Amino acid sequence: MRTIHETMGGKNSVGSSDDPSRNSNALFFAGLDIGSTATKAAIIEGTSKEVIAVAETSTGWAPKKAAQKALEEVLSQLASPTAVISRTVATGYGRNMASGADKRVTEISCHALGAKHLVPDAMTVLDIGGQDSKLIALDDHGNVRDFLMNDKCAAGTGRFISNMATALGIDLDEFGVLASSGTPAPISSMCAVFAESEVIGLTASGTSREDLAAGIVMSIAKRLTSLAGRIPLTPNIAFTGGTARNAELANCFSKALNVQLTAPPLAPFAGAIGAALIAAK
Amino acid sequence: MNYASIDKLTTRAEKNPLEVAEAKENGQKVFGFYCLYSPVEVALAAGGIAVTLCGTRNDPIPAAEKTLPRNLCPLIKSSFGFAIEDTCPYFKAADLIVADSTCDGKKKMFEQMAEIKPLHLMYLPHNQELDVTGPFWEGEVIRFKERVEQECGIEITDDMLREAIQLTNRESAALKGLMDLNQQSPAPISGMKMLEIVFKAGFFADKQESIEHLEAIIDEVGNAPKEKTQQGPRVIISGVPMGLGSHKVCQLIEDAGGVVVAFENCTGYKKTMKVDTDKAPVTALAEKYLATPCSIMSPNPGRIKLLDTMITDFAADAVVDLTWQACHTYNVEAENIRKFVQGEKNMPYLHIETDYSDADTEQLRVRIEAFLEMIG
Numbered sequence: 247m248r249t250i251h252e253t254m255g256g257k258n259s260v261g262s263s264d265d266p267s268r269n270s271n272a273l274f275f276a277g278l279d280i281g282s283t284a285t286k287a288a289i290i291e292g293t294s295k296e297v298i299a300v301a302e303t304s305t306g307w308a309p310k311k312a313a314q315k316a317l318e319e320v321l322s323q324l325a326s327p328t329a330v331i332s333r334t335v336a337t338g339y340g341r342n343m344a345s346g347a348d349k350r351v352t353e354i355s356c357h358a359l360g361a362k363h364l365v366p367d368a369m370t371v372l373d374i375g376g377q378d379s380k381l382i383a384l385d386d387h388g389n390v391r392d393f394l395m396n397d398k399c400a401a402g403t404g405r406f407i408s409n410m411a412t413a414l415g416i417d418l419d420e421f422g423v424l425a426s427s428g429t430p431a432p433i434s435s436m437c438a439v440f441a442e443s444e445v446i447g448l449t450a451s452g453t454s455r456e457d458l459a460a461g462i463v464m465s466i467a468k469r470l471t472s473l474a475g476r477i478p479l480t481p482n483i484a485f486t487g488g489t490a491r492n493a494e495l496a497n498c499f500s501k502a503l504n505v506q507l508t509a510p511p512l513a514p515f516a517g518a519i520g521a522a523l524i525a526a527k
Numbered sequence: 528m529n530y531a532s533i534d535k536l537t538t539r540a541e542k543n544p545l546e547v548a549e550a551k552e553n554g555q556k557v558f559g560f561y562c563l564y565s566p567v568e569v570a571l572a573a574g575g576i577a578v579t580l581c582g583t584r585n586d587p588i589p590a591a592e593k594t595l596p597r598n599l600c601p602l603i604k605s606s607f608g609f610a611i612e613d614t615c616p617y618f619k620a621a622d623l624i625v626a627d628s629t630c631d632g633k634k635k636m637f638e639q640m641a642e643i644k645p646l647h648l649m650y651l652p653h654n655q656e657l658d659v660t661g662p663f664w665e666g667e668v669i670r671f672k673e674r675v676e677q678e679c680g681i682e683i684t685d686d687m688l689r690e691a692i693q694l695t696n697r698e699s700a701a702l703k704g705l706m707d708l709n710q711q712s713p714a715p716i717s718g719m720k721m722l723e724i725v726f727k728a729g730f731f732a733d734k735q736e737s738i739e740h741l742e743a744i745i746d747e748v749g750n751a752p753k754e755k756t757q758q759g760p761r762v763i764i765s766g767v768p769m770g771l772g773s774h775k776v777c778q779l780i781e782d783a784g785g786v787v788v789a790f791e792n793c794t795g796y797k798k799t800m801k802v803d804t805d806k807a808p809v810t811a812l813a814e815k816y817l818a819t820p821c822s823i824m825s826p827n828p829g830r831i832k833l834l835d836t837m838i839t840d841f842a843a844d845a846v847v848d849l850t851w852q853a854c855h856t857y858n859v860e861a862e863n864i865r866k867f868v869q870g871e872k873n874m875p876y877l878h879i880e881t882d883y884s885d886a887d888t889e890q891l892r893v894r895i896e897a898f899l900e901m902i903g
Contacts, residue, residue, distance in 0.1 A: 339889070354897035390901045396889045
């Protein structure tokens with residue numbers, strides 16, 4: 247379970263005397279993003295809209311339990327034991343399973359608001375999640391102008407990357423490092439399943455893991471490029487979702503897509519933060 | 528709100544298969560139609576019954592996939608599945624199937640269907656403006672008329688056609704009156720209910736009767752006290768035909784809080800066009816039917832014109848463009864519609880490509896909910 251300390255490298259106010267949750271007049275709002283792979287929770291303070299706590303747990307087979315766990319963990323980070331959440335908004339594919347939520351909003355609207363909050367001059371959001379990827383065009387206020395989803399196919403999603411990492415015998419963090427130092431080996435299969443066979447074949451014939459990892463990133467970038475036909479990659483582009491957590495991987499995508507991507511430190515929590523912002527409205 | 532006249536139509540519609548079977552026993556000829564390009568007046572003029580044949584359910588599709596490719600429009604597979612499984616009472620009762628060479632998939636499927644039942648294929652030109660297409664299509668209407676004359680053993684005169692045209696014009700007017708009820712705000716009839724009414728009205732053996740039902744609904748709903756309730760975003764569904772069984776997208780939009788105020792498709796508003804009674808009947812029929820703005824026409828300016836008018840008349844907030852998987856014409860045309868709706872009308876637009884199955888319900892739900900959130 248990651249806390250905001252770990253994510254922000256210790257650079258925030260939770261626990262310190264500046265902690266807004268010590269202020270008894272402060273109002274707190276929570277956002278829950280129940281994704282296919284991970285469940286994320288975020289708490290914001292109502293007036294400043296500052297993100298004061300985040301938590302993450304794996305969704306597994308029990309989204310309801312994961313939601314409860316994430317909420318409990320994020321609450322426990324508030325300095326004041328009597329701090330109470332005024333309103334909770336749930337999002338993500340499991341949003342209808344969060345029994346305590348006051349409202350349910352799609353992850354598209356939440357990612358848009360959350361990304362704008364984290365990257366104030368963002369005009370586009372690219373989110374590569376566990377089992378889908380999204381491209382969202384924003385207006386000046388972080389509202390959704392248009393969007394495109396790829397959710398019918400694993401190619402171009404986090405699932406593809408994690409399958410490939412497993413096939414290469416490495417974890418996600420190593421994957422990013424390897425990909426940055428490789429020259430993309432061309433992977434021709436459009437299908438995630440067939441691409442995996444192709445990669446195993448290429449490994450057997452001696453292609454380095456660096457080149458394969460780079461090739462996999464390029465493969466995903468190609469898929470995203472066709473998505474971007476209708477929603478142009480207008481700068482500034484916020485890169486959110488679990489995949490954006492890894493700085494090397496984010497850089498790889500920037501290079502492969504030939505655009506500048508901004509992956510904020512709280513990238514995986516964009517959805518939960520957006521949900522919390524909606525709760526605060 | 529419950530309207531007695533609507534309940535009456537939907538209940539009465541249950542007896543339709545029996546009525547068609549009875550009429551057949553009494554010697555009437557039954558003509559089965561699939562498409563809005565076919566002039567039903569020709570069959571009616573000859574004293575026949577014109578029934579709409581079904582293609583809106585998922586169940587018959589596995590049977591169809593035995594001889595048709597899987598990668599084919601669900602509407603085509605569904606229609607064919609009903610035919611080979613013999614599960615559509617109207618197909619069963621039909622003496623002649625009337626088909627149009629609209630799209631690639633349909634015209635090739637009809638080759639296989641012709642082995643099951645006598646089938647007359649009308650060859651549709653895919654353009655509405657060239658000098659040759661009008662006369663060519665008129666020739667096809669005449670060829671169809673000759674086939675019906677042969678089937679019924681009578682001659683179809685201009686007067687008989689005029690009488691049939693009078694009836695169908697009344698029906699078009701009644702359908703228009705019904706659908707126009709939703710120009711009100713709030714719209715008095717939900718999209719799902721409207722779909723049910725229009726769908727079931729198409730299965731009546733006796734057009735006179737269905738017209739009376741429709742007129743009763745217009746009367747009751749039109750005169751009902753205007754409710755002051757708040758309604759969600761007003762959505763027009765444009766694109767491919769849909770019906771009971773393939774109503775998934777309409778249902779999802781309304782589940783998510785939107786209201787489908789109109790259908791710019793062959794299930795809905797395209798049924799409201801009139802036949803010109805000032806012209807010679809065969810010419811007038813050919814003209815009216817050729818003008819149907821389906822995406823199989825190239826170009827298809829009529830669709831944008833119709834959508835433009837409907838957006839204004841129904842005070843729409845957004846357009847959802849529905850394409851069945853493997854329907855290439857509507858799929859490619861979606862880009863034109865997007866440019867028109869987003870660019871010229873500055874209005875939210877969502878393109879959905881799907882089939883009849885429930886498999887992608889959740890994915891569609893997210894897109895539709897996000898779309899409605901976007902409209903606010």
